[in-house]
Amino acid sequence: MILFYITICSLPFYWIIEGDFKNKRSLIEYRTLEPFPTLPEEDFKMGIRYLFQAHPVEGWKTFGGEFLPGRYQSAFEIALSDHFPLRSTGIRLANDFNRLKIKLVYAPLNRIANPADMRKTGIYVSTEDSTLFYAPRQVAIKREFIDNTLEIYRAIINTHPQINIYVYSIELIEHSLANPLNINYPNGDAGRSLAYFAENIPEGLTLGTFTVNDFDEYQDYFYRTDHHWNIYGALKGYKEIYRMLAKNYPEISPRIEPKGFYTFPDFEFHGSLARFTLYKIQPGDSFTIPIIDLPAHRVLDEEGNRIDIHKRAEYHSGEYSVTPFTDHYVEYFGWNPQFYMYEFENNADRNLLLIGDSHASSIRRLLASHYQHTYAVDVRNQPEGYFSLSDFLLKYEVDDVLFIGGPYQTINHDYVIAP
Amino acid sequence: MPLTSLTFMFVFLPIFLLLFYVLPFSNWRNGILVLGSLIFFGWADLTHLPLLVLVILFNYGFGLIIGSLKGYKHTAARFMMWVAVLANLFGLIFYKYAGFIVQSLADFANLTIEFEQRGLPLGISFFTFSAIAYVVDVYHGSESAQKNPIRFSSYLIMFPKLLQGPITRLGQVKNELNNPKFVPNEMIAGARRFIGGLAKKILLADSLALITDKVFSLDFNQIGVDLAWFGLISYTLQIYLDFSGYTDMAIGLGKMIGFKLPENFNFPYISRSITDFWRRWHMTLTAWFRTYLFIPLEFARKREKLLRQQTNILIVFLLTGLWHGASWNFVIWGVYFGLILAIEASGFGRFLKKLPVVFQYTYSLALVMLGWVFFRIPVVSNWKPFLSALVGGNGLTADVSIRSLGMIYYIPYPLMAVLFCVPLFFRIEKKIDQVSPVGRLVMDLLYLALFVLSISSILAKGFNAFIYAQF
Numbered sequence: 023m024i025l026f027y028i029t030i031c032s033l034p035f036y037w038i039i040e041g042d043f044k045n046k047r048s049l050i051e052y053r054t055l056e057p058f059p060t061l062p063e064e065d066f067k068m069g070i071r072y073l074f075q076a077h078p079v080e081g082w083k084t085f086g087g088e089f090l091p092g093r094y095q096s097a098f099e100i101a102l103s104d105h106f107p108l109r110s111t112g113i114r115l116a117n118d119f120n121r122l123k124i125k126l127v128y129a130p131l132n133r134i135a136n137p138a139d140m141r142k143t144g145i146y147v148s149t150e151d152s153t154l155f156y157a158p159r160q161v162a163i164k165r166e167f168i169d170n171t172l173e174i175y176r177a178i179i180n181t182h183p184q185i186n187i188y189v190y191s192i193e194l195i196e197h198s199l200a201n202p203l204n205i206n207y208p209n210g211d212a213g214r215s216l217a218y219f220a221e222n223i224p225e226g227l228t229l230g231t232f233t234v235n236d237f238d239e240y241q242d243y244f245y246r247t248d249h250h251w252n253i254y255g256a257l258k259g260y261k262e263i264y265r266m267l268a269k270n271y272p273e274i275s276p277r278i279e280p281k282g283f284y285t286f287p288d289f290e291f292h293g294s295l296a297r298f299t300l301y302k303i304q305p306g307d308s309f310t311i312p313i314i315d316l317p318a319h320r321v322l323d324e325e326g327n328r329i330d331i332h333k334r335a336e337y338h339s340g341e342y343s344v345t346p347f348t349d350h351y352v353e354y355f356g357w358n359p360q361f362y363m364y365e366f367e368n369n370a371d372r373n374l375l376l377i378g379d380s381h382a383s384s385i386r387r388l389l390a391s392h393y394q395h396t397y398a399v400d401v402r403n404q405p406e407g408y409f410s411l412s413d414f415l416l417k418y419e420v421d422d423v424l425f426i427g428g429p430y431q432t433i434n435h436d437y438v439i440a441p
Numbered sequence: 442m443p444l445t446s447l448t449f450m451f452v453f454l455p456i457f458l459l460l461f462y463v464l465p466f467s468n469w470r471n472g473i474l475v476l477g478s479l480i481f482f483g484w485a486d487l488t489h490l491p492l493l494v495l496v497i498l499f500n501y502g503f504g505l506i507i508g509s510l511k512g513y514k515h516t517a518a519r520f521m522m523w524v525a526v527l528a529n530l531f532g533l534i535f536y537k538y539a540g541f542i543v544q545s546l547a548d549f550a551n552l553t554i555e556f557e558q559r560g561l562p563l564g565i566s567f568f569t570f571s572a573i574a575y576v577v578d579v580y581h582g583s584e585s586a587q588k589n590p591i592r593f594s595s596y597l598i599m600f601p602k603l604l605q606g607p608i609t610r611l612g613q614v615k616n617e618l619n620n621p622k623f624v625p626n627e628m629i630a631g632a633r634r635f636i637g638g639l640a641k642k643i644l645l646a647d648s649l650a651l652i653t654d655k656v657f658s659l660d661f662n663q664i665g666v667d668l669a670w671f672g673l674i675s676y677t678l679q680i681y682l683d684f685s686g687y688t689d690m691a692i693g694l695g696k697m698i699g700f701k702l703p704e705n706f707n708f709p710y711i712s713r714s715i716t717d718f719w720r721r722w723h724m725t726l727t728a729w730f731r732t733y734l735f736i737p738l739e740f741a742r743k744r745e746k747l748l749r750q751q752t753n754i755l756i757v758f759l760l761t762g763l764w765h766g767a768s769w770n771f772v773i774w775g776v777y778f779g780l781i782l783a784i785e786a787s788g789f790g791r792f793l794k795k796l797p798v799v800f801q802y803t804y805s806l807a808l809v810m811l812g813w814v815f816f817r818i819p820v821v822s823n824w825k826p827f828l829s830a831l832v833g834g835n836g837l838t839a840d841v842s843i844r845s846l847g848m849i850y851y852i853p854y855p856l857m858a859v860l861f862c863v864p865l866f867f868r869i870e871k872k873i874d875q876v877s878p879v880g881r882l883v884m885d886l887l888y889l890a891l892f893v894l895s896i897s898s899i900l901a902k903g904f905n906a907f908i909y910a911q912f
Contacts, residue, residue, distance in 0.1 A: 023632040023885050026892060031455040082491075089487045095442070102447040103900055112897035119894060124850045137850055140651075144847075157847070206844070 248293020
């Protein structure tokens, strides 16, 4: 028990010695850790001044400005947790303990997959510990939400008849008929949302879908530790989208074929599903990228300045993190800013507006190579989730609009797109 | 600050312990204890810190006055005692019950009254009862008034018991207050007790809370027997482990600084009657009501022969229910137990003792669990559908079931928790400790492992507030 006292008594000294807590990141949670709050010295001084001026109530309220509602205390507790020594080890220990309990309880049920953690992530792990995946959504996407999205597409088509509108919907496993847990979730989606959407698409909308037939096929095209499609899924998607675009774009440049593939040898990819559950299944995913040649191009922001949206160059020069749970997908393929554009040095004279989520990241460059300008927009990152296509078209010339992503990007907008 | 917060365990406690034991004079330790307790309280509820100071000064002053009067001006002393008791109760009523009283009167008179209930000062029910116990004890002469204000403050607001008890009488800690000292063996025992309580709270009670929060937020008309019982069993275990976990931590902290705080629980779920249950559940509250309400009532009404004891029990338990919270479900919960106790006191208790032991256990546990339904569900109209679900009104499994909610993995928690509600581990620990120093070392390592696991769990998912912190 002496060890207990030594431990608790040594930690204040650890925090004092450690000192700098700003801009530290947690890889396992993919966020910047909260620094310790600074003492509100100004409040103290003002409060004391009020007290000397015989205004005790004002003085007390000002003196305790941050403390009375408990803001300072909460921030301090969060910082203490964030900067606790061996924090990530502790979190993983707690998760391992929970996982042990889950395995014990689920063993007699003989199911194809067990929950990967005890939180409400809804992530399951196959019993042979090879794949992490989302369980079916408890209830399929409501028909009225899909109808609403269909209405938006209809309005877009009516308002902008000169523009080709495409939707490429990637059916994620939680919505798919291929989910092996569908049997346990009678109200789950099991492909019904996409089927309903496909049956009701308005005239003038071209729909492409990325679906898998069974769980084996899912494992071929999606990461086993991340919710995104892997490079083989992405390239299959690119191929299908290319075919879809080419129907209305006969002069489109030839489809890009990878010259080969490269797998980073010195790390395993433990993606978002592994990170959310802190479940490091063994082995993790291989992180493979295509080797491709593209015409010269630039990535620009709204003002026309060159920007970096990924760390591809760093990866190619061997500068990448090998720490577990690093989000290599986002780091390599790029994150989704509010807006950016590709400018390609090619002979194309058409422009594309690509409205997509992070699935699009891995093929955005390939698609952009067929256009002079490709404008990339993530509607989720727009101010207040509002995006007006008409306003956008006043500013930029666009021939094709492609919506690409999972169901919440393509068939059930939970944000607003105004025609 | 909550005892389970990292701020408490890794900042406040170590600094406090270092200061407490580094001081050259043991009398200064009470000063550090008071200062530490004020910081402890202020960190959690700075708004009401002035109120706490006022309560200390008020009761200290009245203690002195009552103590000085009682020898030769008995009536004046009694008057002052009543002033002190009523003033303490006024504080409690103002902060805790004013809204409830106004709302109930408005409902009764069919009026619409807008009344803004003040925020409840943390631990008010606990420190008010300690304060009342003090002034009454001084009046009765069972305790002499504390002349040393630091020592008195130390008794009233010592941080281990400040927010959730155990409700302590001055006599129970007087010797330690007079001479706070370092007791190495108690330090070890205190750490163990603290860790045991922490593990009970974090690893079990907070996990059970995941079940109960889910089940009791559902529409009871849609749940089957499985979910209703799963929720009720989990709550039965959660409330015990949550509160007894806190008490273990408080008693452990007391030991760390040389105080022997009174026990609050004695495995209440192995009671053989409801009378027995209330001797084992929240023992310091029951003792307080017995000493300061039931016995005086018995004396005051000693000439009444008809149902005197029974009505006194009912009054006591009506107030016990009300003590827990300002709402009708607590009042009914209290009356429910009052009625059962009155029946047991009328001869049924003696009859019960003649029945098989298994029946006694089942009877007691079933009634206690039924009581938790009233306690946990604040809206009285929701009791019927829940009770109906318990007896299969919606079928064995309904649309919303353990399986459909994906709660199968919570099943081990109630199973594990049950083991902590019986004296099994307590006896094993005692036996291992007695075997040899190796046995003690093994137990220490086990406790350290529990500590690491509890802290890991806090880092992973935080912690819930203690249930009794709201009272």
